[in-house]
Amino acid sequence: MRTIAFVSESGGSGKSTIAASLAAAAHETGDKVCVIDMDPQGSLMNWSTIRASRDIGVIACGGARLPALLVSLEGMGVTLAILDVPGAEGEASTAAMRAADLNIAPSRPSLFDLRASARTRTALEEIGAYMTSCSCSISARLANRPPTSGTAPRRWPRGAN
Ligand SMILES: Nc1ncnc2c1ncn2[C@@H]1O[C@H](COP(=O)(O)OP(=O)(O)O)[C@@H](O)[C@H]1O
Numbered sequence: 001m002r003t004i005a006f007v008s009e010s011g012g013s014g015k016s017t018i019a020a021s022l023a024a025a026a027h028e029t030g031d032k033v034c035v036i037d038m039d040p041q042g043s044l045m046n047w048s049t050i051r052a053s054r055d056i057g058v059i060a061c062g063g064a065r066l067p068a069l070l071v072s073l074e075g076m077g078v079t080l081a082i083l084d085v086p087g088a089e090g091e092a093s094t095a096a097m098r099a100a101d102l103n104i105a106p107s108r109p110s111l112f113d114l115r116a117s118a119r120t121r122t123a124l125e126e127i128g129a130y131m132t133s134c135s136c137s138i139s140a141r142l143a144n145r146p147p148t149s150g151t152a153p154r155r156w157p158r159g160a161n
């Protein structure tokens with residue numbers, strides 16, 4: 001089972017939106033997907049209710065219960081667990097970062113949002129999960145919502161890494 005976490009300390013960066021999109025796309029291509037909603041805001045629990053379909057499981061879970069839940073999902077044949085994480089540092093985000101094979105930190109390509117996502121990078125570095133190419137635990141940043149007009153930035157602004 002692969003575990004992908006959407007982590008970013010910046011609220012509104014697109015974690016829940018991309019997590020739901022990835023869940024639907026992976027389901028369509030044959031994965032047995034389970035979404036774990038770790039955010040008390042419950043965006044993906046609401047998404048599940050609105051979809052009214054049980055093809056993609058969505059479970060609410062806090063940080064303390066996460067490791068046991070992942071073990072049990074793997075035992076049930078889930079092939080992809082997607083973690084939607086609150087936009088604030090805490091037990092849930094730390095547990096998710098540690099458990100994930102891949103951490104993805106979406107960010108809008110604006111200076112303020114990129115600066116906020118630098119804190120996420122620091123948190124990932126502290127648990128040894130940032131861009132460690134020789135480990136199975138890696139992290140990535142994803143530019144979300146590029147400008148609809150004008151020229152989209154081609155690279156991260158200097159100092160935002
Ligand atoms: N690529 C996108 N294009 C347009 N709207 C987006 C995109 N990604 C996110 N949004 C919108 O931005 C808002 C915040 O997204 P959300 O996924 O809830 O962020 P987060 O989970 O990081 O707080 C929502 O209204 C969502 O519909």
Ligand SMILES: [Mg+2]
Pocket residue numbers: 015016017039041043084
């Ligand atoms: Mg969210």
